[in-house]
Amino acid sequence: MKENYEARIQELLGKMTLEEKIGQLQQCGPSLVGAFEVSFEELLNMMFDGRISEEEFGRLMSTAEQDFHEEDLRAGKIGSYNGVGDAATANRLQKIAVEETRLGIPLIFGYDVIHGFRTVTPVPLGESCAWDPDLWKRTGRMAAQEASAAGVHMTFAPMVDVAKDARWGRVSEGAGEDVLLNGCYGAAKVQGFQGEDLSNDDSIVACVKHFAAYGAAEAGRDYNRVDMSPQRLWEEYLPSYKACVDAGAMAIMPAFNDISGVPCSVNRSLLMDVLRDKWGFEGMTVSDANAIAECVNHGIAADRADAAVQAIHAGMDMDMTSNVYTENLAELVKSGTVDEAELDRAVADILRTKFAAGLFDHPYQTSEEREKETILKPEFRALAREAAQKSIVLLKNEGDVLPLSDNVKIGLAGQTAFAKAEMTGAWAIGANGDDCVSLAEGLAAAGAEVVSLMADGTMGNQEEKPEAADISDAVSLITELTDAVGLSKNYESLAADCDVIIAAIGETKDQSGEAASRANIELSEEQICMLKRLLATGKPVIAVLFNGRPLAIPFVAEQVPAILEAWHPGVEAGNALADILFGKVNPSAKLTTTFPYTTGQCPMYYAHINTGRPGGKGKYTSKYLDTPLTPVYPFGYGKSYTTFAYSNLTVEAGADAVTVGVTVANTGSRAGDEIVQCYFKRHTGRRVRPVKQLVAFEKISFQAGEEKTLNFWISREQMGYYDSEMNFITEGGRFTFFAGGNSADCLEETADIM
Numbered sequence: 001m002k003e004n005y006e007a008r009i010q011e012l013l014g015k016m017t018l019e020e021k022i023g024q025l026q027q028c029g030p031s032l033v034g035a036f037e038v039s040f041e042e043l044l045n046m047m048f049d050g051r052i053s054e055e056e057f058g059r060l061m062s063t064a065e066q067d068f069h070e071e072d073l074r075a076g077k078i079g080s081y082n083g084v085g086d087a088a089t090a091n092r093l094q095k096i097a098v099e100e101t102r103l104g105i106p107l108i109f110g111y112d113v114i115h116g117f118r119t120v121t122p123v124p125l126g127e128s129c130a131w132d133p134d135l136w137k138r139t140g141r142m143a144a145q146e147a148s149a150a151g152v153h154m155t156f157a158p159m160v161d162v163a164k165d166a167r168w169g170r171v172s173e174g175a176g177e178d179v180l181l182n183g184c185y186g187a188a189k190v191q192g193f194q195g196e197d198l199s200n201d202d203s204i205v206a207c208v209k210h211f212a213a214y215g216a217a218e219a220g221r222d223y224n225r226v227d228m229s230p231q232r233l234w235e236e237y238l239p240s241y242k243a244c245v246d247a248g249a250m251a252i253m254p255a256f257n258d259i260s261g262v263p264c265s266v267n268r269s270l271l272m273d274v275l276r277d278k279w280g281f282e283g284m285t286v287s288d289a290n291a292i293a294e295c296v297n298h299g300i301a302a303d304r305a306d307a308a309v310q311a312i313h314a315g316m317d318m319d320m321t322s323n324v325y326t327e328n329l330a331e332l333v334k335s336g337t338v339d340e341a342e343l344d345r346a347v348a349d350i351l352r353t354k355f356a357a358g359l360f361d362h363p364y365q366t367s368e369e370r371e372k373e374t375i376l377k378p379e380f381r382a383l384a385r386e387a388a389q390k391s392i393v394l395l396k397n398e399g400d401v402l403p404l405s406d407n408v409k410i411g412l413a414g415q416t417a418f419a420k421a422e423m424t425g426a427w428a429i430g431a432n433g434d435d436c437v438s439l440a441e442g443l444a445a446a447g448a449e450v451v452s453l454m455a456d457g458t459m460g461n462q463e464e465k466p467e468a469a470d471i472s473d474a475v476s477l478i479t480e481l482t483d484a485v486g487l488s489k490n491y492e493s494l495a496a497d498c499d500v501i502i503a504a505i506g507e508t509k510d511q512s513g514e515a516a517s518r519a520n521i522e523l524s525e526e527q528i529c530m531l532k533r534l535l536a537t538g539k540p541v542i543a544v545l546f547n548g549r550p551l552a553i554p555f556v557a558e559q560v561p562a563i564l565e566a567w568h569p570g571v572e573a574g575n576a577l578a579d580i581l582f583g584k585v586n587p588s589a590k591l592t593t594t595f596p597y598t599t600g601q602c603p604m605y606y607a608h609i610n611t612g613r614p615g616g617k618g619k620y621t622s623k624y625l626d627t628p629l630t631p632v633y634p635f636g637y638g639k640s641y642t643t644f645a646y647s648n649l650t651v652e653a654g655a656d657a658v659t660v661g662v663t664v665a666n667t668g669s670r671a672g673d674e675i676v677q678c679y680f681k682r683h684t685g686r687r688v689r690p691v692k693q694l695v696a697f698e699k700i701s702f703q704a705g706e707e708k709t710l711n712f713w714i715s716r717e718q719m720g721y722y723d724s725e726m727n728f729i730t731e732g733g734r735f736t737f738f739a740g741g742n743s744a745d746c747l748e749e750t751a752d753i754m
């Protein structure tokens with residue numbers, strides 16, 4: 001691709017003034033003009049730190065107009081916008097860029113399309129539980145079609161930050177704790193977003209984030225430091241980004257955090273040596289919001305000008321909204337502090353990405369008509385429903401409470417059962433809560449007999465209430481439904497007429513996502529209290545969990561007979577849940593993240609090392625005194641309405657690879673899908689190795705009674721690791737291979753492989 005555009009890029013660079021070059025590096029976030037002029041981010045900050053009230057914020061938002069800085073655009077000082085999500089505005093601004101600037105270089109519009117644009121699909125952590133690259137690609141394609149119709153050219157996704165700490169709010173935005181899964185998820189998303197040909201109007205640039213290891217923020221506190229050995233970085237964190245680069249991603253967002261003391265925004269070894277030189281990346285880097293300027297806060301840059309010098313030198317091409325390049329670069333180049341060749345290299349990356357996205361040949365990639373026809377198409381809703389069905393994990397089903405029979409009388413409890421906007425989860429900025437089907441609505445649409453309702457128990461922590469609008473949604477829906485069935489005044493009357501109780505619990509959408517780390521991932525007291533009272537009625541209780549991260553739910557796991565982990569399932573939430581509850585769809589999802597007993601165990605993950613004193617009964621072993629050693633639910637865990645049995649594990653070593661075979665049988669009476677997982681362990685290494693490491697997986701459909709034998713082909717390279725000198729080691733030794741339906745319950749076979 002490079003060859004095709006390089007001559008045109010050089011020609012353009014030859015014509016550009018210094019200011020025009022710097023303009024290409026500028027991503028503008030429109031500011032809000034209301035009572036005063038501030039950026040949206042600043043306005044949000046003002047509300048969060050109490051300088052303005054929520055009401056004032058709402059008033060300002062409703063009266064404020066956006067300022068797109070058109071004069072700067074006309075002067076060639078803006079190369080990109082962030083957050084424009086409608087065709088009319090995008091085309092209006094693009095027309096200025098193409099027709100009124102001296103060189104007519106088109107804009108590229110970036111937007112956070114994290115799990116769907118308007119047709120919101122499950123949060124990525126939820127969707128990852130489908131273990132289904134084909135699904136991930138198709139939902140990525142759908143998001144690209146919808147977002148591009150609304151004028152978006154680039155999405156700030158996928159996020160492939162491996163996240164082992166449930167306290168970190170952004171676990172919801174990625175594919176969980178495993179590096180292989182994150183890589184498969186990210187590569188599929190890149191293929192989906194960018195489509196067959198990135199220059200097509202319905203393809204969008206994938207901006208992979210957050211490079212690198214943002215998910216390893218110390219103590220799970222957002223934006224916190226990351227410090228780890230280079231070996232761990234290369235084994236457990238970098239491969240997921242590399243998988244996305246290999247899949248052709250044209251943009252990368254360096255992370256907010258530092259790695260071993262050097263913030264990623266100014267980390268030349270990461271952005272130049274690894275990304276460009278080692279991995280051959282030819283697209284553009286875009287900073288995270290304001291991140292270049294924040295290098296002053298990090299204490300790595302003396303001032304904003306110094307931050308600009310360091311960032312451009314490190315290989316940071318585009319400045320997302322901190323304005324340090326536009327403020328400083330011209331002077332810095334003129335004084336010789338910044339070499340113009342560094343600026344040219346950054347501009348070339350951005351132009352190359354714009355060429356690859358087809359923007360020079362067709363800068364107007366959408367119309368208001370296309371936007372109208374595309375948004376929330378029926379086939380999009382159908383795919384969102386499929387994605388939700390495939391993401392919902394059946395965690396427990398004691399006494400086969402599920403699936404429900406058609407004529408069962410249901411009591412529905414918990415505010416979240418009636419919530420619509422809550423279903424979108426974190427990072428769904430193009431969403432409209434009204435598009436969502438709540439659990440109550442989904443049950444009603446499925447013809448379920450809901451005989452009693454109770455909106456009790458808060459959605460999350462006491463001090464963090466759901467959005468006011470969402471509560472009133474819930475209240476008006478309750479009023480509507482209660483006209484038909486009557487709202488219970490107490491738990492006993494809720495239970496009186498029903499055969500089974502469905503209780504919606506979990507956390508609010510604002511309790512996960514960016515800047516939503518939690519020092520306590522337990523359920524709120526109100527929720528536990530509600531569950532206790534529901535259980536005391538003697539009716540079987542089904543807990544439906546809505547959350548964006550693993551929660552510590554030992555009480556639920558022990559006491560409640562049936563549990564569905566729904567995550568935040570997106571616009572089709574209620575319909576997909578009804579499909580599962582009534583057995584129209586057999587659940588097949590499996591956890592991509594470990595569920596600990598308590599917050600104090602975080603970070604807890606399956607691929608840990610043994611230590612010299614592996615956890616056990618003895619006193620001086622690696623464990624906590626007050627929690628079990630094992631998690632509540634392990635990585636890879638999930639049940640089905642049918643059962644699967646594993647047998648006949650075989651290991652055959654060849655010159656370059658090992659073949660692991662296993663036979664899986666559906667031993668129940670229903671058809672179902674099983675996610676078959678293959679792990680390995682190297683017994684002895686030059687550095688200590690994990691007790692188990694996912695190396696392959698496959699989701700297979702089985703008829704009742706059907707049996708299949710699978711073979712996983714595992715290359716020597718996949719079994720390799722780094723020694724203390726950073727040599728990549730693929731030598732033989734003693735290995736154990738595992739195959740099973742979750743990380744804790746596998747068949748295993750040990751072999752010496754030379």
Ligand code: NOJ
Nearest residue numbers: 082112156209288289514
């Ligand atoms: C900050 C977030 O870290 C990043 O993920 C997002 O893409 C940008 N803001 C833009 O909204």
